[in-house]
Amino acid sequence: xxxxxxxxxxxxxxxxxxxxxGCKYAVESYTTSDAMIVNEAAxxxxxxxxxxxxxxxxYAEVEGRLLVAANxxxxxxxxxxxxxxxxxxxxxxxVKFYDEAGYGQLRKLLRxxxxxxxxxxVHSAYVRYPGAYKGVWVNSEFLAAIVSMVVLYFAxxxxxxxxx
Amino acid sequence: MYSLKSFVIVALICTSLTVSSQNAxxxxxxxxxxxxxxxxxxxxxxxxxxxxxxxxxxxxxATNVVLQDSGFPDEAFAxxxxxxxxxxxxxxxxxxxxxxxxxxxxxYGRFNFTAAVVQYKSSEGAExxxxxxxxxxxxxxxxxxxxxxxxxxxxxxxxFVFAIMTLPAVVGPFMLWWVSKSKYELILKQKREKVSxx
Numbered sequence: 001x002x003x004x005x006x007x008x009x010x011x012x013x014x015x016x017x018x019x020x021x022g023c024k025y026a027v028e029s030y031t032t033s034d035a036m037i038v039n040e041a042a043x044x045x046x047x048x049x050x051x052x053x054x055x056x057x058x059y060a061e062v063e064g065r066l067l068v069a070a071n072x073x074x075x076x077x078x079x080x081x082x083x084x085x086x087x088x089x090x091x092x093x094x095v096k097f098y099d100e101a102g103y104g105q106l107r108k109l110l111r112x113x114x115x116x117x118x119x120x121x122v123h124s125a126y127v128r129y130p131g132a133y134k135g136v137w138v139n140s141e142f143l144a145a146i147v148s149m150v151v152l153y154f155a156x157x158x159x160x161x162x163x164x
Numbered sequence: 165m166y167s168l169k170s171f172v173i174v175a176l177i178c179t180s181l182t183v184s185s186q187n188a189x190x191x192x193x194x195x196x197x198x199x200x201x202x203x204x205x206x207x208x209x210x211x212x213x214x215x216x217x218x219x220x221x222x223x224x225x226a227t228n229v230v231l232q233d234s235g236f237p238d239e240a241f242a243x244x245x246x247x248x249x250x251x252x253x254x255x256x257x258x259x260x261x262x263x264x265x266x267x268x269x270x271x272y273g274r275f276n277f278t279a280a281v282v283q284y285k286s287s288e289g290a291e292x293x294x295x296x297x298x299x300x301x302x303x304x305x306x307x308x309x310x311x312x313x314x315x316x317x318x319x320x321x322x323x324f325v326f327a328i329m330t331l332p333a334v335v336g337p338f339m340l341w342w343v344s345k346s347k348y349e350l351i352l353k354q355k356r357e358k359v360s361x362x
Contacts, residue, residue, distance in 0.1 A: 030245035032211050038202060039213070040215075044265075046245065057253050068261050070231075070252055070263050071250060071251040073247070078246060080264035082215060082264060140320055140323050143323075144327075155334075
């Protein structure tokens with residue numbers, strides 16, 4: 001009855017490529033999907049690195065958007081971006097993480113207008129966005145009115161048949 | 165009435181607490197911080213999306229930028245995802261960064277969303293950290309889940325119960341009519357059979 005089921009927790013899926021500098025990354029993600037309550041679709045990916053020499057800065061690239069990860073403690077990072085509910089595409093978003101060197105290369109290539117596929121990310125992951133709940137299609141009041149109309153119609157036609 | 169338009173429209177307020185000479189000022193990073201609550205409704209046990217945007221309007225990069233928001237007490241809010249205390253090592257001049265956190269109110273009632281505090285180094289050689297205060301989303305009313313459900317749920321169960329309650333009034337007369345009709349038809353049939361036998 002309630003739309004709570006629509007407030008979905010999207011856990012990030014699998015790690016696709018793994019670390020370059022021996023770091024093991026784990027990504028947990030969340031997206032807001034209840035358009036009845038929230039104004040925008042927020043994508044939050046929390047990254048934790050497991051290694052001795054974790055990068056001091058982490059960057060991310062998702063669908064052409066460059067993001068700077070916030071440091072949220074030792075070996076912990078957070079990448080977040082927002083999108084309009086109308087524009088946000090349902091499905092998996094491929095997020096690539098870069099360290100300082102990779103990000104430098106990436107920016108250079110983007111500035112020159114070249115393909116960025118040659119830069120290897122330190123890690124990549126999928127963030128799943130299940131789509132937004134925008135309320136019910138048909139109001140239940142409306143549906144109830146339609147059903148009562150149908151019942152009324154049948155009753156009347158039946159009655160007129162008997163009377164005639 | 166619970167609309168948070170006023171929350172979304174944010175006035176960017178920046179306070180730089182230490183202002184030195186004009187000369188040094190031009191070689192400083194200046195951060196403007198906005199804190200926005202991007203919700204149409206504030207509902208108990210449902211997501212509240214808080215967005216922080218930090219703009220560097222200064223001429224040099226800001227380093228060691230620490231954003232701290234202690235405006236959500238543990239007894240009233242739970243963090244769904246994201247961190248309320250974060251650090252950006254460097255925000256270049258002219259750039260902006262955004263940060264989002266999703267929290268969940270545990271209770272309902274009026275709540276004042278206060279400002280977050282940002283601490284940063286305004287230039288490479290700066291010894292004293294600079295403080296900035298974000299914009300304040302202001303006061304908002306968090307409605308209880310029951311109230312939200314009453315207003316916005318599809319009420320399917322309620323309508324189903326209503327349909328069952330109306331059934332006796334519709335089916336009762338129909339059944340009475342049906343029984344008398346079948347009885348009458350039976351009598352008619354028996355009569356017809358009698359006539360045909362004769």
